[in-house]
Amino acid sequence: MNVQFKKGALELCVLSKLLRKDCYGYELTDALSQRMVIATGTLYLILKRLRDDAYVETYLVESAEGPARKYYHLTEKGRKYQMKLKEEWMDFVQTVQEIIDESTSTR
Amino acid sequence: MNVQFKKGALELCVLSKLLRKDCYGYELTDALSQRMVIATGTLYLILKRLRDDAYVETYLVESAEGPARKYYHLTEKGRKYQMKLKEEWMDFVQTVQEIIDESTSTR
DNA sequence: TTGTTCTATATTTTATCACTAACTATTATA
DNA sequence: TATAATAGTTAGTGATAAAATATAGAACAA
Numbered sequence A, B: 001m002n003v004q005f006k007k008g009a010l011e012l013c014v015l016s017k018l019l020r021k022d023c024y025g026y027e028l029t030d031a032l033s034q035r036m037v038i039a040t041g042t043l044y045l046i047l048k049r050l051r052d053d054a055y056v057e058t059y060l061v062e063s064a065e066g067p068a069r070k071y072y073h074l075t076e077k078g079r080k081y082q083m084k085l086k087e088e089w090m091d092f093v094q095t096v097q098e099i100i101d102e103s104t105s106t107r
Numbered sequence C: 001t002t003g004t005t006c007t008a009t010a011t012t013t014t015a016t017c018a019c020t021a022a023c024t025a026t027t028a029t030a
Numbered sequence D: 001t002a003t004a005a006t007a008g009t010t011a012g013t014g015a016t017a018a019a020a021t022a023t024a025g026a027a028c029a030a
Helices: A009-020 A025-033 A042-052 A076-105 B009-020 B025-033 B042-052 B076-105
Strands: A056-061 A069-074 B056-061 B069-074
Touching: A009 A025, A009 A042, A009 A069, A009 A076, A009 B076, A025 A042, A025 A069, A042 A056, A042 A069, A069 A076, A076 B009, A076 B076, B009 B025, B009 B042, B009 B069, B009 B076, B025 B042, B025 B069, B042 B056, B042 B069, B069 B076
Parallel strands: none
Antiparallel strands: A056 A069, B056 B069
16 A cells, blocks of 8 residues: 555544544544554554644543543534645645546547 | 645656656646646656656757756556556545545435 | 453554755756 | 756655554453
8 A cells, every 4th residue: 555645645534534423543543444554553643643733632431341542522623624634635636637637548 | 735645646647747748857847836836856856766766767858948858758667657556546545535425424 | 369361442662755945056048 | 147947956844654562451271
C-alpha cells in the first residue's frame, strides 16, 4: 500500500468515522485496518493532534476486556474541519483524475 | 492547498503528463501550476527520483528563449509504473470515499 | 493462591521521505 | 543591464512507519 497517498487522507478518514459516532483509538485502528494498511501507533498521533487543535474531546470508559477505553468525540469545530477537509480532498481528487484522464483518453 | 494530499499524487500527475508526450521540467511545473499549487523546485526532485529509478530518460533540446530544455521521456518501465500507481491511487481514493460516505449518508 | 501468558488498549520514540521555501546558476532577449 | 525562461540545490517541516513499552483483565497451569 502506497504510504504517501495516506498523508492527510487518514486524518479525513478518522474525522469521518467520528462524525458518525464516538470511537476509541483501538476501535478506529481496527476498523480502518480492514480497509487499508496502517501501522499500530499512527492513529494515536493523529488523534493527539486533533485533540491539541480542539477538533476532538476525550473521555474514559471502563472496559471489562482490558484497560479503560479512551473515547474520542468530535467537537463543533471538528465537524466544520471535517467538512472543509472533505471538500479539499474531493477537489484535489478530481483535479488529479482530470490530469490522469487527459493523458490516456485523449491520446 | 493541503500539502499532505499531494504526497505521492504529484508523482502520478507527472507520470501521467509524460504518458501523453515528452515534456521539460519548466513546462511541467507551469502546466501543473494551473491546476494546483506547487513549489518551484518540487518537480525537479520528483523528476530526479524518476530518472534514478529509470522510469524516465532525458535529452536536451536547445531553445531560442533561454537555456537548453531538458526533456523527460517515459520508459517502458515508467509506463508500467504509471499504470500501477494509477490503480493504487484510484483504489485508495475509492476506499476513502466509502469511508466518507458511510459517515454522512447512513447517519 | 501464585505465576504466566494472552488479548485489548494506550502511548512513545526514532527514522524515513515527500514536499516547501528560498536560494543559486545559466542563457537569450529587450 | 535587467528580465524571462530554464535547471538545479539545500535546509526544514510534518505525516506516517516501525518497533517498542505499559497496563488491565482473563484464562490457565502449578
